[in-house]
Amino acid sequence: MVTEEQLYQHLHTVIHPEIKQDLVGLNLIREVTIQDNAVRVVVAVPFLEIPIKDDLTRSIQEALVSLDAHLKVQVDFVEMGQQERAAFMAQTGGTPPTAQAVNKITHVIAVLSGKGGVGKSLVTALLAVALQRRGLRVGVLDADITGPSQPMMFGLHENPLMSPLGIQPVKTQTGIKVMSINLLLPNEDQAVVWRGPLISKAIKQFWNDVVWGDLDYLVVDLPPGTSDASLTVMQSIPLSGVVLVTSPQDLAGMVVRKAAGMAQQLGAPILGLIENMSYILCPKCGERIEVFGPSQGGAMAERLDVPLLGRIPLDPELALHCDGGRIEAYDAADFVPIADSIIERSPALQKTYKRRV
Numbered sequence: 001m002v003t004e005e006q007l008y009q010h011l012h013t014v015i016h017p018e019i020k021q022d023l024v025g026l027n028l029i030r031e032v033t034i035q036d037n038a039v040r041v042v043v044a045v046p047f048l049e050i051p052i053k054d055d056l057t058r059s060i061q062e063a064l065v066s067l068d069a070h071l072k073v074q075v076d077f078v079e080m081g082q083q084e085r086a087a088f089m090a091q092t093g094g095t096p097p098t099a100q101a102v103n104k105i106t107h108v109i110a111v112l113s114g115k116g117g118v119g120k121s122l123v124t125a126l127l128a129v130a131l132q133r134r135g136l137r138v139g140v141l142d143a144d145i146t147g148p149s150q151p152m153m154f155g156l157h158e159n160p161l162m163s164p165l166g167i168q169p170v171k172t173q174t175g176i177k178v179m180s181i182n183l184l185l186p187n188e189d190q191a192v193v194w195r196g197p198l199i200s201k202a203i204k205q206f207w208n209d210v211v212w213g214d215l216d217y218l219v220v221d222l223p224p225g226t227s228d229a230s231l232t233v234m235q236s237i238p239l240s241g242v243v244l245v246t247s248p249q250d251l252a253g254m255v256v257r258k259a260a261g262m263a264q265q266l267g268a269p270i271l272g273l274i275e276n277m278s279y280i281l282c283p284k285c286g287e288r289i290e291v292f293g294p295s296q297g298g299a300m301a302e303r304l305d306v307p308l309l310g311r312i313p314l315d316p317e318l319a320l321h322c323d324g325g326r327i328e329a330y331d332a333a334d335f336v337p338i339a340d341s342i343i344e345r346s347p348a349l350q351k352t353y354k355r356r357v
């Protein structure tokens with residue numbers, strides 16, 4: 001039977017992948033316990049968001065299992081305190097990492113509409129909720145600087161905290177990370193009347209300086225239409241794909257075609273089209289009533305040569321959930337297949353997330 005002391009001493013063989021010294025020598029091992037075959041190792045790290053945690057876990061597990069193949073090794077991490085972190089940085093000659101260095105975002109999906117009021121923000125929020133319900137790690141970047149509505153839909157009112165790495169996004173009830181200009185304003189009813197360059201700066205900051213950490217999906221609520229603001233956002237953030245939102249009242253889809261054209265010009269792949277407010281369900285008989293006339297979604301998608309991801313009904317329940325900050329409590333059954341096809345179609349960002357913009 002191996003003892004805790006033997007396990008601890010054996011951690012001398014695990015080399016920190018960046019500092020190239022062993023973990024015991026670096027004084028990073030806070031705890032080693034063993035009960036039956038279950039081993040727990042607690043490692044101190046300067047920031048919980050550091051990207052090498054998976055590597056460290058694997059190396060520690062391999063090292064200890066080589067002592068005894070029956071061991072089940074769990075590795076937990078604790079964040080160093082401020083002084084300890086400063087001493088560690090000084091000792092190892094490391095520079096404090098930035099948010100950008102620790103963020104690991106696999107897919108960035110932007111939601112775009114030809115004009116305002118078609119439900120783009122709502123689709124953004126529903127998509128984030130559906131992805132989160134799939135067990136994925138999800139963030140929402142509200143890039144609609146002049147009409148930010150994500151905090152309202154998720155019922156968020158608190159200000160984001162600053163950490164040594166950057167701005168911490170605010171977490172929703174189910175753990176979706178949200179960043180929006182509205183969370184930073186002293187008064188959330190205040191209008192943002194910035195011009196293009198300031199808007200562009202804010203968006204870049206939301207991408208570069210927010211500590212998103214590890215995310216499977218970052219869903220971006222773009223400003224409506226093909227204005228400068230949407231163009232700036234699309235150029236500022238490496239997108240893996242764009243989802244177009246339309247409603248049956250769109251002027252024969254002209255504005256949607258413009259939006260699609262902009263995405264194509266910028267080389268962002270269009271994952272598909274969602275027709276919002278497509279119909280209502282009669283509460284008495286369940287019949288689908290197409291209030292705005294027959295759906296144009298299929299024809300529009302065909303014309304743009306993109307898939308129709310789905311149609312969302314106009315639902316008073318949805319409006320209530322959305323306006324009351326309870327979007328995460330909405331059933332959203334219609335949205336499950338839509339989120340599934342977005343997952344299927346979204347190409348991973350590979351290493352582009354590291355690119356500084």
Ligand code: ADP
Pocket residue numbers: 113115116117118119120121122123149224276277312313314315316318319320322323
């Ligand atoms: P956009 O982002 O395109 O400007 P929003 O997503 O903010 O539009 O939606 C505008 C308003 O319409 C919101 O108040 C929202 O609650 C409502 N709404 C949008 N889609 C639906 C829907 N399918 N059912 C009910 N209400 C909806």
